[in-house]
Amino acid sequence: MTNSDKTDARPGRLSLWFQRRSNTRTVARVRAGKGRSMGMDLLVLTTTGRRTGRRHDTPLSWFAEGEAWLVVASGGGAGSPQWLRNLVADPDGAAVELPGQGPRPVRSEVLDGPERERAWARIVAAQPRYAKYQGRSERVYPVVRLTAR
Numbered sequence: 001m002t003n004s005d006k007t008d009a010r011p012g013r014l015s016l017w018f019q020r021r022s023n024t025r026t027v028a029r030v031r032a033g034k035g036r037s038m039g040m041d042l043l044v045l046t047t048t049g050r051r052t053g054r055r056h057d058t059p060l061s062w063f064a065e066g067e068a069w070l071v072v073a074s075g076g077g078a079g080s081p082q083w084l085r086n087l088v089a090d091p092d093g094a095a096v097e098l099p100g101q102g103p104r105p106v107r108s109e110v111l112d113g114p115e116r117e118r119a120w121a122r123i124v125a126a127q128p129r130y131a132k133y134q135g136r137s138e139r140v141y142p143v144v145r146l147t148a149r
Contacts, residue, residue, distance in 0.1 A: 019076075023057075023058060027057045027058075030042050030043065031097065033099045033100030034099060035098065039127070040061035040127060041063075042061055042062070043060055043062045043069060043096050043098050044057050044058065044059055044060075044096070045059075045094060045096060045146070046094060046095045046096075047082075047083050047094045048090060048094075050085060050086050050090065056082065058083045061127070062146075063119075063123050065122070065145060067147070067148065068148075069106075069145070070119050070122070070123060070143055070144070070145055070146075072123060072142070072143055072144075073110075073141060073142040073143070073144060074130075074133055074134075074137075084142060087108040087144060092105070092149065094146070104149075106146040106148055107146070109145045109147070110143070111144070111145055116142075116143050120143055
């Protein structure tokens with residue numbers, strides 16, 4: 001098994017439990033006005049499950065692009081995260097919360113081609129660790145633009 005095979009493997013049950021618990025705590029911190037972690041700005045992305053119809057809150061690091069927010073759908077290298085699948089199914093069915101602020105409805109757009117490359121360059125210039133994460137995965141991490149509606 002190569003190193004990238006290990007990184008691209010699906011997380012186990014304990015890992016998922018820990019991730020969900022950590023995400024719940026991070027969402028609470030962002031809503032309380034504390035919006036930074038590991039030197040990155042955080043937001044809460046709320047999506048609706050494409051199959052369940054349930055609300056899902058996900059803390060994400062973000063990068064400014066004018067009036068929009070850029071987020072990376074790394075999924076820990078394992079595959080597309082559920083929030084990305086929910087956005088693709090309903091690009092207008094999401095909201096963003098910045099630290100200490102209420103939710104704002106957003107439109108999502110998965111970037112591709114030169115537009116994705118420009119956004120990716122901006123992201124890795126701001127946080128070089130994303131280039132390192134990308135280097136450990138076989139798949140290209142999607143970049144999503146969230147624009148207030």
